[in-house]
Amino acid sequence: MRELVLAEYERIIQRKSTKILFLISIIFQIINFILFQIRWQIDTAIFKEGVEVALNSLNYPVMQLIDFNVLLVFVMLPLYFSESLSSELDSGAYKMVLLRPIKRWKLLVAKWISLATSYGLTLICVYLTKVFIGFMFLPKSRFTTYFLINNKLGVVHSIIYNLKYYLILFFIYLSILSITSLLSVVLRKPVLSFLGSSIFSIVLVYLFEPIFEILFKATDVAYYILAGKYNMINIYVLFSATIICFVISLWIWNRRVDKFV
Numbered sequence: 001m002r003e004l005v006l007a008e009y010e011r012i013i014q015r016k017s018t019k020i021l022f023l024i025s026i027i028f029q030i031i032n033f034i035l036f037q038i039r040w041q042i043d044t045a046i047f048k049e050g051v052e053v054a055l056n057s058l059n060y061p062v063m064q065l066i067d068f069n070v071l072l073v074f075v076m077l078p079l080y081f082s083e084s085l086s087s088e089l090d091s092g093a094y095k096m097v098l099l100r101p102i103k104r105w106k107l108l109v110a111k112w113i114s115l116a117t118s119y120g121l122t123l124i125c126v127y128l129t130k131v132f133i134g135f136m137f138l139p140k141s142r143f144t145t146y147f148l149i150n151n152k153l154g155v156v157h158s159i160i161y162n163l164k165y166y167l168i169l170f171f172i173y174l175s176i177l178s179i180t181s182l183l184s185v186v187l188r189k190p191v192l193s194f195l196g197s198s199i200f201s202i203v204l205v206y207l208f209e210p211i212f213e214i215l216f217k218a219t220d221v222a223y224y225i226l227a228g229k230y231n232m233i234n235i236y237v238l239f240s241a242t243i244i245c246f247v248i249s250l251w252i253w254n255r256r257v258d259k260f261v
Contacts, residue, residue, distance in 0.1 A: 004110035017083045025122050029129045047147045058144035058158040060134030062165045065219045077176045082193035085184035108253045123166050148227035168222040178245035185252045210234035
């Protein structure tokens, strides 16, 4: 399995879509800073009920991410995942991989692991970019406040909080991978998989309020979870649906992948 994951990861890294995803993720944070902090001179983050939190070098990594979250959930990740999952099947290039004496389910699981790792690295790039911006251009602080957290946190506790925040986003975004994976093994065309994933996510957002809160406002959900003030039943339902999508896509893949190419 380790060799399969490394092989998939090597293919993913070589794709232009991967480089574009990393580049956009970094550039978006820079543009966001230029517009909000330099152009519009915004030095606070405004949350629900008019709560304001002053921006500083410690809390900036988890601030002003909602626009990027929407772009990531509804455009970038569906496009990135569908291209990685479907392009080789659609072109027939995956036929050479299927000739190897490897269990079919391992091939798809290796894709999932490599894709999850690569977009996890994307989140790390976003985090490090915002850390750099905060350290270089925002007020230095030894203690800071976060939304819904009453106590001020020091440097170490702030770093832990920030990393937990991104870890929550990582797990939420797994749902996008599961949806795209299911549609990719059904539709197999990258364009159709991308459009289907985006449309399906949008439909879920408008039909189910909990899904709207989690996907569209994932950045706010992370604050509530870390403060212990979120109804976790919504998260459990989302993760259950995510696992179901993974299982169904794996079942279809295992039975029909030889016919796909």
